[in-house]
Amino acid sequence: MRVFLAVARGESLSRAGRALRLDPATVGRRIARLETDLGARLFTRSPLGYELTEEGQRLLTHAQAAETALAGARDALHSGPGGLRGSVRIGAPDGCANYLLPQVVAAICDENPGLEVQIVALPRVFNLSRREADMAIAVSAPEAGRLSVQKITDYRLHLAAARSYLDRHGPIRSMDDLRGHRMIGYIPDMIFDKELDYLSEIGVQTVGLASNSVSVQLNWVRQGTGVAVVHDFALPAAPGVVRVLPQAFSLTRAFWLIRHGDDRRLGRLNRLAEALTTGLRRELARLEAQVPAP
Structure with a gap:
């Protein structure tokens, strides 16, 4: 059942093998044996991977229930007075x-x-x-x-820049002043949640430096390369970075x-x-x- 669930979730023998730390060929043999034992075809094979058949979908519900029951058994063993394990x-x-x-x-x-x-x-x-x-x-x-x-x-976010950047480029006194500054943000087509589309809220169309990583964005800010929307909780880890226009722009997520x-x-x-x-x-x-x- 563990092998069956891994293939159903990974939709390929290789992904299931990595999750189980088994050779993909071994995973394939176990699936074939399971299908033989049950007398049912559980997956449709194609160049794109393994897709559950109707019989496989019916088995999936029971396999998940068995997995939950086993997790409950482990939970009972790992929840003693000695703390979490x-x-x-x-x-x-x-x-x-x-x-x-x-x-x-x-x-x-x-x-x-x-x-x-x-x-x-x-x-x-x-x-x-x-x-x-x-x-x-x-x-x-x-x-x-x-x-x-x-x-x-909830947490808060503000525009932020390094003091060294502001010293070189002059103060930012209004939201309109941002047009003359390099903006740092997410790669537009890699924003995986609408809640992260910060810059569109202030009408920024061009992102001069972009990354799908918050840490990379903050490192650019620390190096004095531009202005970004930064989590307030990350600012203590970035000495020399200050909020910009905090009374004019603030986000809560x-x-x-x-x-x-x-x-x-x-x-x-x-x-x-x-x-x-x-x-x-x-x-x-x-x-x-x-x-x-x-």
């Missing part, structure tokens, strides 16, 4: 993953020595149905899927904790989700409090 993978956009999650997760692991946490920082939406992560942090709440969604907290709907019955993940949410709220408030008032 086992391995958990958390997906997050790279801004949160770089400037908030490391210290929050480290504190949780200090309190739970048996816990192993993996942070996957990717500038895209995670697919929890394919079990890319046990839980994910997102910048907007999904509207479809069998998911559990919880708002973590939110982080959401997303989990697979079936995982709400798992006490271990519930406790971790609570610790993660509390820690992120506390850490974000601490970092934003360090940013000088306008």
Whole structure:
């Protein structure tokens, strides 16, 4: 069933093999054996990969239920009085993953020595149905899927630039002045969530320096190469970078904790989700409090 689920989610033997740490040929043999044992064809093979047949779709529901039951068994073993144990993978956009999650997760692991946490920082939406992560942090709440969604907290963003850049190019006194400055932002066709389309809100049409990574954008700002929309919680990590026109332009966004709907019955993940949410709220408030008032 593990092999079957991996192929159903990865839609190829190679992706399933990487997830299971098995040779793709071994994955293929196990799928063939499963189909023989069940007397049903579970996948349609094509040059594009493996796609579930109608019989495979019916089996998928039961395989997922079995996976949840086994996860519950592991949860019971890993939720004793000694604290949280086992391995958990958390997906997050790279801004949160770089400037908030490391210290929050480290504190949780200090309190739970048996816990192993993996942070996957990717500038895209995670697919929890394919079990890319046990839980994910997102910048907007999904509207479809069998998911559990919880708002973590709001956060603020402002225009920012290095003092060295402002010294060379002069002060920016109004939003109109931005037209004469190089703007830093996301690659337009790689913005994976409408909540990240910051620059369109101020009418910026041309992005002189663009990256799909928040960290790359902030590093450009630190080097004095232009102006960008920056998370307030990231500014303490960038000495020499100051907010620009904070009274004229400010954005508020939110982080959401997303989990697979079936995982709400798992006490271990519930406790971790609570610790993660509390820690992120506390850490974000601490970092934003360090940013000088306008």
